[in-house]
Amino acid sequence: MEIHVVKSGESVYSIANLYGVSWQKIVSDNELANPNQLVIGQTLVILPGTRQHIVRRGESLYLIAMEYQVRISDIINANPQITDPARLAIGQTITIPPRNIRFGPIEVNGYAFPNIDMEVLRKTLPNLTYLSIFSYQVNADGSLDNIEDVPLIQAARSFRVAPLMVITNIGEEGGFDSDLASIILGSTTIQDTLINNVLRVLEEKNYSGLDIDFEYIYPSDRENYNNFLRKVVARL
Structure with a gap:
């Protein structure tokens, strides 16, 4: 470029x-x-x-x-x-396409909000491998706030792009919430509820994978976060 x-x-x-x-x-x-x-x-x-x-x-x-x-x-x-x-x-x-390919194959991921202009999305999808739809916000009880992601998933599938579900620790005020992440990471019961809800959405909406975007995690929650990721991987 x-x-x-x-x-x-x-x-x-x-x-x-x-x-x-x-x-x-x-x-x-x-x-x-x-x-x-x-x-x-x-x-x-x-x-x-x-x-x-x-x-x-x-x-x-x-x-x-x-x-x-x-x-x-x-x-x-x-x-x-x-x-x-x-x-x-x-x-x-x-x-x-160009006649002389100088590079090997690459995998490209792009993020999109549910309210993206669909024409812009269709122009972009031919250049993507994955489309990460941003995002399902996690609540302190392990539930998920629903989003209108079906049109994006269908568009991605039509271009042979793998749609990825994104979950975040974004709080009610709109920023990444360290306390929210700590509550979830500190309770195996809440984690199990969250994972069950994630698996349900993955299946119901035909997602190809999961992107866990937890940010501003407290240093003290580091090991709990690693254990949580291992638990999610084992359930997928």
């Missing part, structure tokens, strides 16, 4: 030519409401090597792969929304 600072006389099109990417990709990545009005000094995110192709009449994945000198399998992997490679729609936007 590179950051480009707009200079006098530049346009989205000239910047796209400079980096060898499509102007549509720059507009999409930077969510430019008016691509024709750039401001001198404005910063733009440039993702080199990633291009967008608009499917034309009569085109197939084979022809598109030949045009860009990439493998069909790489195009399919870069576009999880393609469910039937033999049937492309005219006007469909396809991400063209």
Whole structure:
């Protein structure tokens, strides 16, 4: 990724030519409401090597792969929304992966609030391995505050991204609560209740895994926290 600072006389099109990417990709990545009005000094995110192709009449994945000198399998992997490679729609936007992959495979996790703009989420999901939905707040009795996470889980699944349930020790005032964590970590009964509630949500909502995000834990609760993590892992 590179950051480009707009200079006098530049346009989205000239910047796209400079980096060898499509102007549509720059507009999409930077969510430019008016691509024709750039401001001198404005910063733009440039993702080199990633291009967008608009499917034309009569085109197939084979022809598109030949045009860009990439493998069909790489195009399919870069576009999880393609469910039937033999049937492309005219006007469909396809991400063209770079020809020379310089790095090995990576796993990428992203966090999202339940109220995220779904269009922003759909643009981001092709680049993720995991989607951590933030968050289920834990109560002192081991119960969980419910969140509206089903649309995010369904969206993640549609892009073959693994949704992760996130639990936190965020208190009523909105910050991470050390005392709340201490109450939970100091009681095996509350821990058992919490774990049972977590397992129920994981199953009911078809989550792929769990992210325990307890922060600002007292140093005296360190060993209790480690034991709690071991207990959770044993139950998953």
